[in-house]
Amino acid sequence: MLQGRMSLRGSLRTMPVEDVLDWIDRRFACGTLTVERGAATRSFHFDSGYVTRTDSNHPAEQLGHQLRVRGLVTADQLAEAFRVQADTGVRLGKILLMVGAVDAATLDRTLHALIREAVADTLAWPDGVFAFEPDVGSRAASEYAVSVNLRDAIEAGRERAPRWRAIETALGDDEGARLWLVRRDAVGDAAADLVAAVDEGKTIGDIVRARPHFRFDTLDALARLVESGAAAIDRRRPSRPAALASAADVARAARGRAAGGDRVGALELVMAALAESPDDEDLNALRAEIERSVFAELSRSLLSSFRVPKLLKTKEELSAIDMTQAEKDMADRIDGRWDLLSLMRISPLRDVDALLAIKRLADRGIISL
Known part of the structure; x- marks a missing residue:
């Protein structure tokens, strides 16, 4: 044993x-x-x-999202359940069951x-x-x-x-990428809402989050459009700067940024390198080290006093703003009533990712603190 x-x-x-x-x-x-x-x-x-x-930490893989996009709970029921979760620590599913929102x-x-x-x-x-x-x-x-x-x-x-x-071979691993239709005659029996979303220029991630299907089903359908030649994808991805040819170079550059006070920039540099080498043990260790510093810094600046973030944009304006997945997740939960600590408790994001998203939303004028 x-x-x-x-x-x-x-x-x-x-x-x-x-x-x-x-x-x-x-x-x-x-x-x-x-x-x-x-x-x-x-x-x-x-x-x-x-x-x-x-x-x-992917919104489309979370219980609340799946229940909402399938029409099994309303946005108001989910918001109330999140508030109860923030107050009690009880898991979302059990709350929804107790209040009769789902059977x-x-x-x-x-x-x-x-x-x-x-x-x-x-x-x-x-x-x-x-x-x-x-x-x-x-x-x-x-x-x-x-x-x-x-x-x-x-x-x-x-x-x-x-x-x-x-x-992954067909679509890559960047859910911020977009597809475009190149041969409508090859679309076949693809769902109309999927084709419409591609036509509208929505990102892969946005299409996944909007459809009442599991992530695999939507990505599989998008990949089949590419494999059939009906759609193409922009495979261009931001690459590591030529001067940073190795993990050791990235580490030195990141440590230099952190020493200069730009810890968030240092973390972004390491995360960009990890996108290319996700199992590099040295980079993962450095990421953890810098994340601890970033978390401490953001905790001092954002959590030292009681703050209730408020949205400065309408839902319509938000839909037109290019945001990361983490930023969208946090923005969706801000209703002018929850304080930062409560938002962090109910968010599926790690604490450091939640604080980074909050900081970026504030820096971009999307929310006030």
Whole structure:
């Protein structure tokens, strides 16, 4: 039984996700696995051969988003549930169930699907870093009880993994990219709303978030448009400056920026390099180091006094502003009533990412503090 309490961490290039999950399953381990690839972060909680919870910093992979875009809860019901969550710490699903916003069958079905989707997607990650930390395996009273057999999830995810890799080959990994239709005669039976969204110039990420489907289904449909020749994608991506030819160069430049007081700029430089080399251990260590400094700096400037952010733009104006996914997530939750700490508690973003998003929104004049 002592084996089941072991920690494990490393690179997905040397220990693929399937091997990590198999290691957890064979030991009936209880604990939390966190997997990171570039800006994407997922965590899974395990209890003796079952997955009992998953969290993601991608809005389209979150329970509230899935229930809302499918018309299963209203925006007002979700906003009220978030307020209760901020006050009590109870998980969103259990709150929605207690207030009658969803029934047990709907909640159970959605949570099971979210876990299976997250496992399948993560199994296709060829690189990144992971960390497993054991715990006693008891379920908190604040959670809604759900259990997905880990072995079954692995088997299902293994079948889907090749298609996930094909999707990434077709679309790349930049959800800020856009597609354009080049051969309408090759569109075939693609959904009308999907074609309309491409015509409107929406980004891949915006299309994923707007459709009442799981992320895989939408990305699969977009990839098929590219594979059929019906659509093309701009594959140009910001590259690392020529002068920064190695991780060591990036590290030196980032440390120089941080020493000069530009810690946020230093972090952005490291994150850009990690987008190209997500499993570089030195860069990941440097990112963690600079993030701690950035978090301390932003905590002092933003959290030292009680602040309630307010939107300075209308919903229509917001829709026309180019924002990062994190900025959109935070802006969507700001209603002039929640203070910063409460917003951070209910956001799926890590604390440092939430504070960075708040700072950028304020700097751009989108919110006031």
